[in-house]
Amino acid sequence: MRAEKTDTLFKVLADPTRRQILDLLAANGPLNVSQLAAEFPDLVTSGISKHLMGLRATGLVHAARDGRQQIYSLNAKAVTGTLTPWLSKYERYAEAALERLRQAAEEDETEE
Amino acid sequence: MRAEKTDTLFKVLADPTRRQILDLLAANGPLNVSQLAAEFPDLVTSGISKHLMGLRATGLVHAARDGRQQIYSLNAKAVTGTLTPWLSKYERYAEAALERLRQAAEEDETEE
C-alpha cells in the first residue's frame, strides 16, 4: 500500500543528520561527500556515507560520479510527493478547527 | 533554536502507530483510549497508552477527562506549524527543478 512509502520516508527523516544533509542540498544544490562531511565536524566521513546510502536507498537523493567524487543531488519530489498529501489532512483539520473558533466567537458576539 | 521542535516532531512522527493514532483523530475527531486501542488488535492497551503519552508530551494531542475515560483530540496546528514551513523548502526546490526542465525543453525546441 501507499503507507509503505510514508513509513520509510518518515523513518529516514527521523534522523537530524539526514535531514540536515537534505537541507544542505536544498540550499546549495549538488554537493560531493567531502563537502557534505565538512558540515559535520563531529562525525566521521564513513558515518556520513552511511547516511547517504540510506538517503539513496529511499530515493531522496541521487548520486552521480565525477572522477573520484560522488555528486549528490536532492530529489525534492520524493519528499514532497509523499509528505504534502500526508500533511494536507492536518492542514484541513487545523483550518476546520480555526473555523470552529470563528463560529464560537460569532455566537458569543450575538450572545443568546 | 527552532530545530529543537523539528527534531522532536520528526522523531514522534517516525513511528507508524503514532502516525495512525493521529490519522484516526484527524478522521474521526476526539476518541478515548479504548476506541483508539480497538484499532490496534495486535497491540496491548498499555502500549497505546505509552504512545499517547509521547504524543501528549510533544503537544500533538490533548487529553480531557470524561468520567473514567480520557478523550484525546488532535492538535493539528502542532503538526502543521512545524512541518509546513519545513516542507516549503522542498516544495520550492521541486518547483525550481520543474522550471529547469521547462527551460531545457524550450531550448531544445528552438534547437541551436
Added chain:
DNA sequence: ATAACATCTTACCTATTGGTAATATATTAT
C-alpha cells in the same frame, strides 16, 4: 465498602539504530 472498569506507570526484554574504526574499491597523480 467493594467490585469492576479505564487508563497510566513501571520493570523488563529484544531489536534497531547511529556511531566508530578498519578495510576495500575506484580513480587520479607521480
Added chain:
DNA sequence: ATAATATATTACCAATAGGTAAGATGTTAT
C-alpha cells in the same frame, strides 16, 4: 607500478525504542 585521494563497506558497540506483563491509580456501579 605505486602512491594518494575519495568514497563505500564491514564488523563491532552502546544507546534507544517499541513491545509486553504486572501493578498502581482514579472513577463509577453495586
